Amino acid sequence: MSRSENNQSLPRRSSLSARAKAGALVLGLGLASAGVWSATPIAPKAIEAAVPAPVATAPASDPLRVNGGFADVVAKVTPAVVTIRVEAKATPRMTQLPFELPEGSPFGDLFGQRGRGGRQMPPQVQRGLGSGVIVSNDGYILTNNHVIDNATKISVELSDRRTVEGRLIGADPASDLAVVKIDEKNLPVLPIGDSNMMRVGDVVLAVGNPLGVGQTVTMGIVSAKGRATGLGDGSYEDFLQTDAPINSGNSGGALVNTAGSLIGINSQILSPSGGNIGIGFAVPSNMAKNVMDQLVSNGRVRRGLLGVTVQGVTNDLAAGLGLAKAEGALVSGVTPGGAADKAGLKRGDVILSYQGRAVVDTNSFRNEIAATKPGTTIVLNVMRDGRTSEFKATLAENDAKGAREERGEREGESSSKYGLTVEPITPEIARQLQLDRNAKGVVITGVDPSGAAASAGLREGDVIQQVNGKSVDSADDVRDALTAAAGKPAVLLIARGGTTVFVPLRSR
Numbered sequence: 133m134s135r136s137e138n139n140q141s142l143p144r145r146s147s148l149s150a151r152a153k154a155g156a157l158v159l160g161l162g163l164a165s166a167g168v169w170s171a172t173p174i175a176p177k178a179i180e181a182a183v184p185a186p187v188a189t190a191p192a193s194d195p196l197r198v199n200g201g202f203a204d205v206v207a208k209v210t211p212a213v214v215t216i217r218v219e220a221k222a223t224p225r226m227t228q229l230p231f232e233l234p235e236g237s238p239f240g241d242l243f244g245q246r247g248r249g250g251r252q253m254p255p256q257v258q259r260g261l262g263s264g265v266i267v268s269n270d271g272y273i274l275t276n277n278h279v280i281d282n283a284t285k286i287s288v289e290l291s292d293r294r295t296v297e298g299r300l301i302g303a304d305p306a307s308d309l310a311v312v313k314i315d316e317k318n319l320p321v322l323p324i325g326d327s328n329m330m331r332v333g334d335v336v337l338a339v340g341n342p343l344g345v346g347q348t349v350t351m352g353i354v355s356a357k358g359r360a361t362g363l364g365d366g367s368y369e370d371f372l373q374t375d376a377p378i379n380s381g382n383s384g385g386a387l388v389n390t391a392g393s394l395i396g397i398n399s400q401i402l403s404p405s406g407g408n409i410g411i412g413f414a415v416p417s418n419m420a421k422n423v424m425d426q427l428v429s430n431g432r433v434r435r436g437l438l439g440v441t442v443q444g445v446t447n448d449l450a451a452g453l454g455l456a457k458a459e460g461a462l463v464s465g466v467t468p469g470g471a472a473d474k475a476g477l478k479r480g481d482v483i484l485s486y487q488g489r490a491v492v493d494t495n496s497f498r499n500e501i502a503a504t505k506p507g508t509t510i511v512l513n514v515m516r517d518g519r520t521s522e523f524k525a526t527l528a529e530n531d532a533k534g535a536r537e538e539r540g541e542r543e544g545e546s547s548s549k550y551g552l553t554v555e556p557i558t559p560e561i562a563r564q565l566q567l568d569r570n571a572k573g574v575v576i577t578g579v580d581p582s583g584a585a586a587s588a589g590l591r592e593g594d595v596i597q598q599v600n601g602k603s604v605d606s607a608d609d610v611r612d613a614l615t616a617a618a619g620k621p622a623v624l625l626i627a628r629g630g631t632t633v634f635v636p637l638r639s640r
Contacts, residue, residue, distance in 0.1 A: 202337060202349075202351065202390065205337065205388070205390055205391075205392045206337065206339075206349050208392040209322060209337070209339055209349075209386060209388050209392050210291060210339060210347060210349065211291045211320035212265060212266040212267075212291075212319075212320045212321055212322035212386075213263060213264070213265055213266075213291070213322070213339045213340065213347065213385055213386050214263065214264045214265070214266060214273060214288050214289060214290055214291070215261065215262075215263060215264075215288070215289040215341045215347070216261070216262045216263060216264045216273075216275055216279055216280070216286065216287070216288055216289075216298070216312065216384060217259065217260070217261050217286075217287045217288075217289065218259070218260045218261075218262075218279065218280055218283035218285065218286050218287070219257055219258065219259055219260075219283065219284055219285040220257070220258045220260075220282045220283050220284050220285075260279065260283070261341065261344050261381050262275060262276060262278075262279030262280075262340075262341075262381060262382075262383040262384045262385075263275065263279075263339075263340035263341050263381065263382055263383060263384040263385030263386075263398070264279075264288065264312060264384045264385070265322050265384070265385065265386045265394060265397065266319050266320060266321055266322060267321060267322060267324060267394070267424065268319075268321060269317065269318055269319045269320075269321050270316075270317055270319070271313050271314040271315060271316045271317075271319060272301070272311060272312075272313055272424070272428065273288065273298065273311065273312045273313070273314065274309065274310075274311060274384070274397055274420055274424055275309075275310050275311075275312060275383070275384030275397070276308050276309065276310065276383045276384040276397065276399055276415075277303045277304060277305050277307075277308045277309055277310045278308055278383065279310070279383050279384045280300060280303065280310050280312065281303070281305075283300070285297075286298040286299065286300065286312055288312065288314050290316075290319075291320070291347070296314045296315070296316060297314070298312040298313065298314045299312065299313055299314075300312055300313075301313050301427055301428060301431070302427030302428070302430075302431045302432060303427070304423050304427060304432075304433045306368050306433070306435075307368050307415060307419060307420075307423050307433070308399055308415065309397065309415060309419075309420055309423045309424070309427075310427075311424055311427045311428060322386060322388070322392075322393075322394045323392070323393050323394065324393065324394050324417050324420075324421050325388075325389060325391070325393030325394055325395045325417055326395075326417070326418065327372065327395045327396060327416035327417040327418045327419075328416075328418055330354050330357070330372065330389065330395055330416075331354065332353075332354050332355065332356060332357060333353055333354065334353060334354045334389065335351065335352075335353055335389070335390050336351070336352060336353060336354055336374055336376055336387050336388065336389060336390075336395065336396075337349055337350070337351050337376065337387070337388050337389075337390070338350045338351075338352070338374065338376040338377070338378050338382065338385065338386070338387050338398055338412070338414075339385050339386045339388065340378065340381060340382035340383070340384070340385025340386070340398060341381050341382070341385070342378065342379040342380065342381045342382050343379055343380055343381050344381055345381075350376045350377040350378065351376055352374050352375040352376030352377070352410075352412075353374065353375060353376075354372055354373070354374055355373040355374055355375050355411070356372075356373040357372055357373070357416075358370055358371075358492075358493065358495065358496055359371040359372070359373045359413060360495045361400055361402065361413060368419070368435075368498070368499050368502050369495065369499075370415075370416055370419055370495065370496065370499050371399070371400070371413035371414060371415065371416070372387065372395070372396045372413070372414045372415075372416050373411065373412070373413055374387060374396075374412050374413075374414060375410040375411070375412070376412060377408050377410070377412075378398050378401060378408060378412045379401070379407070379408050380406070382398045382412075383398060383399060384397060384398070384399075385397070385398045386398070387414040393417075394417050394420075395414075395416065395417045396414030396415060396416055396417055396420075397414055397415045397417075397420050398412065398413075398414045399413055399414055399415050400412070400413040401413070419499075419503075422503060434505065434506055434529060434530075435501075435502040435503070435506070435529070435530040436501050436502060436503070436504040436505060436506050436508060436510075436527035436528070436529070436530065437470070437471065437501070437502075437506070437527060437528040437529060437530040437531075438470070438471050438472050438501050438510075438525060438527060438528075439466065439467035439469075439470020439471045439472045439473060439528065440463050440465065440466055440467070440470070440472040440477060440483075441463070441464050441465035441466075441607060442461035442462060442463055442464065442483065442494045442497065442498070443461070443462050443464050443494060443555065443556070443558070444458075444461070444462070444493060444494050445458045445459060445460050445461070445462050445482060446458055446558055448558070449462060449558060453480075453482060453515070454518050455482065455515065459484065459490070459491070459492075460482040460483055460484040460485075460491045460515065461482065461483045461491050461493075461494045461497050462480075462481075462482050463477060463478070463479055463480065463481040463482070463483065464479060464555075464556055464606060464607070465479060465606060465607055465608050466478060466479055470528060471525045471526055471527050471528050472525055474525070474526075475512075475523045475524060475525035475526075476523060477512075477514065477523060477525070478516070479606075480516070481514045481515065481516050482514065482515040482516075483497070483512050483513070483514055484513045484514065484515055484520065485512070485513040486500055486501070486510065486511075486512055486513075487500075487510055487511055488511070501527065502530060504527055505527075506527050506528060506529035506530070507526065507527065507529075508526070508527050509524055509525070509526045509527075510524070510525055510526075510527060511523070511524055512524075512525065550583060550584050550585050550614065550637065550639055551579060551580030551582065551583015551584050551585045551586060552576050552578060552579050552580070552583065552585035552590060553576070553577050553578040553607075554574040554575065554576055554577060554596065554607050554610055555574060555575055555577050555607070556574055556575075556605060556606050556607070557571055557572070557573055557574065557575055557595065561575055565593060565595070567595065567627070571595065571627070572597060572603060572605060573595045573596050573597040573598075573603070573604060573605065573627065574595070574596050574604055574605065574606065574607065574609070574610055575593065575594070575595050575596075576590060576591065576592055576593065576594045576595075576596065577592065578592060579591060579592050584637060584638060584639055585637060588635055588636065588637045588638075589635060590624075590626070590635060590637070591628070593628075594626045594627070594628050595626065595627040595628070596610060596624050596625070596626060597625045597626070597627055597632070598624070598625035599613035599614060599622055599623070599624055599625075600613055600616070600617060600622055600623055601623075614637075614639070617639075620638075621636040621637060621638040622636070622637045622638075623635070623636055623637075624636075624637055
């Protein structure tokens with residue numbers, strides 16, 4: 133595949149974990165929003181256990197029917213999986229000539245002359261390729277947002293080799309999903325299954341157009357559930373992990389069970405080289421259906437917002453907080469005036485359950501809140517000072533700012549202003565960074581390469597101990613201290629590699 137058909141860019145933020153160090157790769161070729169090194173309402177059909185049914189073998193006299201396998205499932209699934217090709221105008225390039233063309237020169241058009249000091253080259257067309265899944269017989273198609281992002285033309289190639297024009301119904305960068313519509317009738321449809329019923333170890337098939345070679349089917353198992361890669365927007369990730377081989381171009385394609393039901397939309401792979409190493413990720417069908425229904429009905433996705441920043445409870449934190457075991461979500465920040473604040477939640481509370489369901493990890497908890505309709509009153513079981521209490525909160529509606537805050541990023545330190553994200557230091561992080569167990573401050577977990585923090589020389593893993601002479605222990609402390617700088621450079625005391633340095637940081 134040529135470079136023009138493989139437009140990839142570095143992710144905007146990274147994580148301290150080894151997972152993100154290895155890197156994740158979105159699988160669309162072309163207009164992908166992230167790259168190497170950083171991953172009509174339809175009634176769901178009840179999913180069947182993902183165990184291959186016994187295949188009846190034909191008599192030995194019929195040599196064409198003795199191999200068995202998943203051919204019947206493939207025949208059912210593949211007609212509903214399409215190839216999506218997109219075009220977009222690339223940003224015009226400027227080229228500097230070693231000389232000035234005289235005014236009115238006949239060579240001006242050749243070099244794209246646009247004023248003095250530089251020459252603007254004519255706009256170039258970018259082309260990209262991905263996959264999609266037909267989910268209604270009148271032409272609604274599920275795919276990834278990064279497949280169609282910034283596209284000016286969308287072409288859909290059907291299984292019968294017809295190519296038809298597609299139009300974008302809606303896109304949701306937060307979940308990396310989009311819905312495309314084609315004006316066709318009586319199309320083959322892939323029924324949507326219940327991804328919650330999938331178990332680790334269940335057999336799955338991946339269908340798509342990897343690297344543009346044509347429709348391809350691969351097989352594997354569900355390797356894990358509830359994964360988050362932190363790639364791209366990263367707001368609401370709940371991936372199914374699979375070892376079914378998928379590559380660039382598989383984005384938006386189908387992950388199906390052996391009953392032939394859609395249980396995921398293939399989206400990312402984890403790879404240090406860009407090639408498949410058996411670690412792929414698919415958006416689960418339950419999340420995809422929720423997003424699709426809202427995009428078709430409203431053109432956008434509405435999400436609930438509790439207004440808290442949470443972190444996982446480690447064994448050391450559990451011991452320090454008096455918990456019997458490491459469970460729940462520790463509230464490290466509360467948005468003033470938000471739903472949680474109005475309900476009476478405070479920093480240091482541990483949320484043990486949500487609507488009667490135990491909080492297993494912070495990512496799943498955030499996704500459950502987001503999937504709840506704004507205005508809904510929810511019930512939280514909370515541990516505070518060794519006592520368990522019940523709190524009721526009425527969810528607000530999430531937006532871009534709210535999504536950042538739910539992930540622990542405040543306006544004062546987000547990529548829009550300073551270009552960094554921070555987390556409180558836990559004993560586990562202190563050990564990872566080889567810090568003193570009593571180390572104070574916040575650790576930088578992400579730096580936007582184009583932001584003010586990167587320009588100031590700040591790095592992921594730096595520990596901010598003070599801002600303008602004031603000690604900081606939370607994201608809120610950093611936000612408040614940076615806000616108080618009132619347009620002047622803030623002076624940060626940074627611990628790095630066993631030494632401390634002062635670093636000036638000015639917002640952009």
